[in-house]
Amino acid sequence: MHSLARFIGIGLVAAAAITTAACGSDSDSSGSPSTTGGKSTGLECTADDVKVTGGFGEAPTITIPDTCEAPKTLITKDLVVGSGPGAVAGQPLTMNYELVTWSDKQVLDSSFKRGKAFGLTLGTGQVIQGWDEGLVGVQQGTRRLLIVPPNLGYGEGGNGVAPNETLVFVTDAVQVGR
Numbered sequence: 722m723h724s725l726a727r728f729i730g731i732g733l734v735a736a737a738a739i740t741t742a743a744c745g746s747d748s749d750s751s752g753s754p755s756t757t758g759g760k761s762t763g764l765e766c767t768a769d770d771v772k773v774t775g776g777f778g779e780a781p782t783i784t785i786p787d788t789c790e791a792p793k794t795l796i797t798k799d800l801v802v803g804s805g806p807g808a809v810a811g812q813p814l815t816m817n818y819e820l821v822t823w824s825d826k827q828v829l830d831s832s833f834k835r836g837k838a839f840g841l842t843l844g845t846g847q848v849i850q851g852w853d854e855g856l857v858g859v860q861q862g863t864r865r866l867l868i869v870p871p872n873l874g875y876g877e878g879g880n881g882v883a884p885n886e887t888l889v890f891v892t893d894a895v896q897v898g899r
Contacts, residue, residue: 768798780833803862810844823887
């Protein structure tokens with residue numbers, strides 16, 4: 722009987738060790754999410770996972786990875802830092818932007834390609850909530866990445882955007898204030 726108990730105990734310890742080793746880490750040594758065959762493991766992407774090329778004033782190229790999931794919160798990152806005072810609610814802004822939809826990784830809209838910047842008054846509901854929140858503090862000359870979850874974008878859809886779509890914008894603050 723002691724042999725059976727010892728055998729079961731050793732088996733449980735071995736199983737626990739194998740289970741712990743199998744779980745491992747969700748990140749490799751670079752801090753990137755783990756993937757299986759190029760597919761996401763369920764971890765949310767960060768601003769650094771979305772690749773943007775091109776400088777201020779140029780139409781950017783935006784590359785969305787398939788190795789992580791769309792973030793569930795608003796993410797902002799300044800790719801080029803401008804100068805001057807940061808934008809506040811009620812202030813007019815003139816912006817250029819490129820919009821890529823997360824699900825199909827396609828450009829949906831681009832003021833760069835139209836050759837006409839977009840004017841708005843920050844914080845007044847003229848634009849999606851992700852812009853009203855994500856552009857606070859932007860300085861003239863700043864290129865800012867905005868990753869906007871559906872609840873701060875178009876939610877159930879509209880304006881050519883599918884329901885529950887995450888939006889990725891690269892914005893250039895052409896003018897802040899008058």
